[in-house]
Amino acid sequence: xxxxxxxxxxxxxxxxxxxxxxxxxxxxxxxxxxxxxxxxxxxxxxxxxxxxxxxxxxxxxxxxxxxxxxxxxxxxxxxxxxxxxxxxxxxxxxxxxxxxxxxxxxxxxxxxxxxxxxxxxxxxxxxxxxxxxxxxxxxxxxxxxxxxxxxxxxxxxxxxxxxxxxxxxxxxxxxxxxxxxxxxxxxxxxxxxxxxxxxxxxxxxxxxxxxxxxxxxxxxxxxxxxxxxxxxxxxxxxxxxxxxxxxxxxxxxxxxxxxxxxxxxxxxxxxxxxxxxxxxxxxxxxxxxxxxxxxxxxxxxxxxxxxxxxxxxxxxxxxxxxxxxxxxxxxxxxxxxxxxxxxxxxxxxxxxxxxxxxxxxxxxxxxxxxxxxxxxxxxxxxxxxxxxxxxxx
Amino acid sequence: xxxxxxxxxxxxxxxxxxxxxxxxxxxxxxxxxxxxxxxxxxxxxxxxxxxxxxxxxxxxxxxxxxxxxxxxxxxxxxxxxxxxxxxxxxxxxxxxxxxxxxxxxxxxxxxxxxxxxxxxxxxxxxxxxxxxxxxxxxxxxxxxxxxxxxxxxxxxxxxxxxxxxxxxxxxxxxxxxxxxxxxxxxxxxxxxxxx
Numbered sequence: 001x002x003x004x005x006x007x008x009x010x011x012x013x014x015x016x017x018x019x020x021x022x023x024x025x026x027x028x029x030x031x032x033x034x035x036x037x038x039x040x041x042x043x044x045x046x047x048x049x050x051x052x053x054x055x056x057x058x059x060x061x062x063x064x065x066x067x068x069x070x071x072x073x074x075x076x077x078x079x080x081x082x083x084x085x086x087x088x089x090x091x092x093x094x095x096x097x098x099x100x101x102x103x104x105x106x107x108x109x110x111x112x113x114x115x116x117x118x119x120x121x122x123x124x125x126x127x128x129x130x131x132x133x134x135x136x137x138x139x140x141x142x143x144x145x146x147x148x149x150x151x152x153x154x155x156x157x158x159x160x161x162x163x164x165x166x167x168x169x170x171x172x173x174x175x176x177x178x179x180x181x182x183x184x185x186x187x188x189x190x191x192x193x194x195x196x197x198x199x200x201x202x203x204x205x206x207x208x209x210x211x212x213x214x215x216x217x218x219x220x221x222x223x224x225x226x227x228x229x230x231x232x233x234x235x236x237x238x239x240x241x242x243x244x245x246x247x248x249x250x251x252x253x254x255x256x257x258x259x260x261x262x263x264x265x266x267x268x269x270x271x272x273x274x275x276x277x278x279x280x281x282x283x284x285x286x287x288x289x290x291x292x293x294x295x296x297x298x299x300x301x302x303x304x305x306x307x308x309x310x311x312x313x314x315x316x317x318x319x320x321x322x323x324x325x326x327x328x329x330x331x332x333x334x335x336x337x338x339x340x341x342x343x344x345x346x347x348x349x350x351x352x353x354x355x356x357x358x359x360x361x362x363x364x365x366x367x368x369x370x371x372x373x374x375x376x377x378x379x380x381x382x383x384x385x386x387x388x389x390x391x392x393x
Numbered sequence: 394x395x396x397x398x399x400x401x402x403x404x405x406x407x408x409x410x411x412x413x414x415x416x417x418x419x420x421x422x423x424x425x426x427x428x429x430x431x432x433x434x435x436x437x438x439x440x441x442x443x444x445x446x447x448x449x450x451x452x453x454x455x456x457x458x459x460x461x462x463x464x465x466x467x468x469x470x471x472x473x474x475x476x477x478x479x480x481x482x483x484x485x486x487x488x489x490x491x492x493x494x495x496x497x498x499x500x501x502x503x504x505x506x507x508x509x510x511x512x513x514x515x516x517x518x519x520x521x522x523x524x525x526x527x528x529x530x531x532x533x534x535x536x537x538x539x540x541x542x543x544x545x546x547x548x549x550x551x552x553x554x555x556x557x558x559x560x561x562x563x564x565x566x567x568x569x570x571x572x573x574x575x576x577x578x579x580x581x582x583x584x585x586x587x588x
Contacts, residue, residue, distance in 0.1 A: 058527050059565040066534055066546065073550035083554065088586035092558040092579045094570050117585045159588050180584040187581070208581075279578065 060096075068100050075104050079113060081147060081158035087115055107274055109371055114147060117178055120160060120375040121189070121205070123265075123272040129356070129368035130375065131323070132160065134382060136363040141165040143174070143386065145379050149323075151364060161379055163192070165387070170196050174383045176376065178208075178278075189278060191233065192380045194387055201239040201384040203377065205260065207232040208279040236260040237377060239384045251316050254304040254332055256381060258373070262297035265372040266336055268344040272372030300372065302354060303337040323366045324358025330365070330385045331358035357382045400427065401435045402450075408443030409435070412450055419453035421537035441532045445525070449532060452518060452541055459511050519548045523564055558583060 071090050078086045091101035105115045112125040124130045133151060135144045143165070147158040163174045174192040191204040237260065242253040265272035307316035315327060324331050334355040338345055355378050356368045369378035400417040402410045414432070418424040426436055438446060519526070526545060533541035553561060562569060571579060 058524070060567055062527070062531070063534065066530055069542075069546050070549050070553075073547055074553050077550065078554065082587075085583075085586040086553045086556070088583055089556060089558045089561055090553060092583055093561050093565075094567050097567070098571075098579075117582055178581075178585050179588050180581055 060094075064096075064100070067097070068104065071097070071101050072104050075101075075115075081114075082156065084113070084115060091116070108375075109272075109274070114158075114160070114375070118276065118278050120178075121278065121377075122274050122374055123371045124369050124373060124375070124378075126371040129353075129370045132367045132369070132375065132378075133157075133360070134365045134367055134379075136365070136386070138363065143383060144179075145367065145375070150360060150366070160375060161189075163379065163383055165383075172198065172387050174380070174387075176380060176383075190376055190380060192383050194384070198387050199241045199243075201387070202235055203237040203239070203380040204233040205236045205376070234260070237380070239381055241384075251304075251307050252329065253306075254334070255337070256302040256334060258300040258302065258377065260377075261300040261372050263300050263342065264297060265300060266338075266345055266349045267342070268346060301337040302334040305333040305335055305353065320356060320358055323356060323368060324360060326359040326361065328359040332356070332385065334381070355381060357385060398432070400432055402446065403435050403437045404441055404443035404446045405439050406443050408446070410443075410446060410450055412454070413457075415457050416450065416453045419457060419538055419540070420449075421539075423536065438536070440535045442528070445528045445532050448518075448525075448529065449536065449538065449541065453538065455514060455518075456511070456540060515544055519544050523552075 071087075074090055075087050078084045087101065087105060091098045091105075106113075107122050108114055108119050108130065109123045109125055112128065112130060114120065114130070130147075131149050133146050133148060135146065135151070136142075137144070141164060143163045144159055145161040145163075147160055151157060159179050161176055162179045163176045166173045166175065172194045175188055176190040176192065178187040178189055180187045187208065188206050189208060190206050192201055193204070194201045237256060237258045240255045242255075261272050262270075264270040305318060307318045309315075310317045318324075318331065318333055320331070320333070332355075333353045335353050336345075336350060338350050352370065353368075354370050354373055357365060359365050365382070367378060367382050369375065373381075398414040399411045400414050400423070402412065402417065402423070404410070414427070418427065423436060426432070441449070519529075521529070526549060530542065530545040530549065533545060552564065556564070561567070569576070
């Protein structure tokens, strides 16, 4: 259908169509006008295409830089949960959107935000700790890790991880998993196992498999690390407790050896391993590990800061900076145990509290962690504090 | 006002638009063309349809007008006093305004009237269907009109809020091109995000 454009009024009516009408701007406009065609006969144009006739696949042709700008804006404005699930949605639309989103989203170390489930196994930020809290469900023996300072009134917190405690005859186990709405396969991402007396714990990192462990073995050509369990669990850390000899309610000593993080990660210019996938199918997993494998390097060691005895208050005190408000022998602060001969460790790193855990109410505890630990490692270490048998709460 | 130079633009479908130079120069692309000496002939815009060019001119015209208003107000403060609807326009009133700024009349917002008005105008301008939104962002990118690019990009980003993946695919009519394996992994990722 052709028509000949004559005047402003006709064009106005023909073009706007379903678009919202705003007339008042025209009354005030004096600066430009849309000239009628020079001669009614000279220009013939197609009628305005109806929006429905325009190619519906057009969004797939949006230039990459524009799509990148749009997704960056989503990432920037949806910084906190639950709104941040919009970023995850963008990464799930199609391959190109996923690639762009993954490029835009920075690791927790770089931006202090958790975005994808893999963020839980990536080191926290160096500048300020990522603040979480843990709720204990005594009847079900379930511990839940949430993102946020403290539980909010509307219960709208972001659930990150869950752990179930299983008491066996010779030990206790905590199975750590991703809380998924639809649990169509095992969402276990790790385990904590204690020894008989509850003084030593081992943390295992489990890879997510979308099929059974056996099939996963055949599908990938990747060589499995030595001594690994068929379902790809690796021992990544140990936590040991030493109680003071008098067994009074004095502070206990706590030591962690993090095998998966080399000591070089806290040296000047060092980086901690940053996995890029939770499952073992992706071959990119080794990309961000430091060039020397962690087994050949000294592992990172953490020790708890010893509290001071406060004569007036008659109790052991640590400066939790307001994040812990109830006295409990479970409360601790871990910092790097550094041999003074180790070179290139900035003073700030030696003093810094890497992991802090403590009680703020009945069955509620805060957990603040920083680089080079990840949320998963921090959670596992804190869980050990719940199981030490020779102490009561 | 002295007569202003007019620039002639031609859309992809042959429609002719005459606009003031200041309005045309909101587009960096057109501005460079003018600087390169093409301002005296018809400037063809083969990547922009008449329908969209019309809207873009509307946008640029509005913003140029708003900027001119703001410039006028800063140059002639007494004009502002009048706008603020003082009861008397004697010089002493101006002093009163300066000394007792807390006693300004009810419409304190008059000082900020333009910025919030324009934001509202922008919000209504960009309240269009997805198809038009797409054309606007692509055209404003081609014409290099930063303000319009920012406005449309932000509007599209805002559309992603509170939408599931299926809804986003439907709105933007995008095909799901993941393999079944990838799809499963992504579905679980989403499951965690929406937990």
